[in-house]
Amino acid sequence: MAESQETNVRVAVRVRPLLPKEKLEGDEMCVRLNTNAAQLILGKDRGFTFDDVFGTKTTQVELYDTCVQSLVNKIFQGYNATIFAYGQTGSGKTYTMGSGNMSIMEEEYGIIPRALQVMFDIMKTKTNVDFSIKVSYIEIYKEELQDLLDMQTPIKELHVREDDKGNTVIVGAREVECESLDDVMSSLESGSAMRHTGSTQMNEHSSRSHSIFTVVVGQKWTEDDVLASKRKQSESSNDIFDDEISHYMSGKFHFVDLAGSERAHRTGNVGDRFKESVHINSGLLALGNVISALGDPKKKAQHIPYRESKITRLLKDSLGGNANTLMICCISPSLSSFDESLNALKYANRARNIKNKPIVNRDVQSIRFQEMQSEIKALREELARQRTSMLSAGPRDKPSEQAEQVKELENKVIKLQTECAHYKMIAEEAYKQLIQIQEKDMLSRSQNVRLKDWLDLMEEVFSHAV
């Protein structure tokens, strides 16, 4: 199999508009963008460059088209993908991911509903493939996993594990098989309603947990399904297709809405809310440490502290692992959030250096079949090459060489025949002359004997020639 290519974590920044409350309070903007250069300037002169920057007027569909659609395509090629939204509380993470309130206008739908809509559209077009869609939805609240699709599942039964291919797996979480977009949306909605949210001074509906909505797209097909038309075309070339071999490929999409980073004094949190803050910030701190370690070439060879928190264990295959990952850093444009925005941008900037190595999730039988197909192709090419060389070398050189030899021989024969005819004519003439000489009886006895021998010989030669 081909070696997988390294790819950087893609980092986009989205600046939300000033909220009505901020406008009322007379908040000033402190962010400028140069979208063509993917540059963002915070305050007077703190410049940052990212893979994409989205301003206050960027619509949900523009963001989706620019950096999410390509990941949806990757899922159908059997790769894993992760999108995680990071940012200060109230900066627009839930709005961007689309995992919040669904009673909104369709154009305000965020990433998750859009991605799923496109997935179902793609599935409709590939009638040869048997698709399955399974979703799960969990949250990490105060360092405990909670199944948002089945609140009865005891916390202790949920675990984060790593399989032999380096994929992160949540063991014990309920997986819901979905037949339609409506099925997915109802799981997303009911799960989101179960999420721990609360009101803080910074955000009326603040997510107090990290949430992970996971979609697994399975694809099953047989050679008979997919190659039927190809077989028809190549019947004459004796191609071999094995109908019995079935293929399975899957792609896992994690949509992660992180809890907002916050400063206790600004959120005004006390009591339980403050305890939540501590957990949220320690999880995000652990994530920051992982990002720093992965993004720093000097630290990379060292230990990466994935095990420091649940969220870092869960994102292990998305950061420095085998997934295609997009980080969306959400920031507020308000001057009052300058420090938080600066921190978030530094965090995001480090993430740009992280390299992943995406791999395709295919079953062993499929992989062996592909190898066999390659071997057959190579052998067929070799055969074709041999045939061509036989055809070009053989028929052109040998017959032409032989023909030349034959022609040469024919010429020789003609020449010899002419010579022969010439000698024959002279010999016949000599024979007649010598007969006359013999009849005149003018030679000695010994000369007569020798002449008679020669005439006998000539007669014998003439009798054979006839």
Ligand SMILES: Nc1ncnc2c1ncn2[C@@H]1O[C@H](COP(=O)(O)OP(=O)(O)OP(=O)(O)O)[C@@H](O)[C@H]1O
């Ligand atoms: N791009 C945007 N355009 C319009 N409104 C936005 C945008 N981004 C966010 N908002 C609004 O800002 C408010 C806060 O957004 P949201 O709840 O998504 O923040 P959050 O980062 O998820 O916060 P928390 O971490 O506290 O959960 C919401 O009222 C949301 O509708």
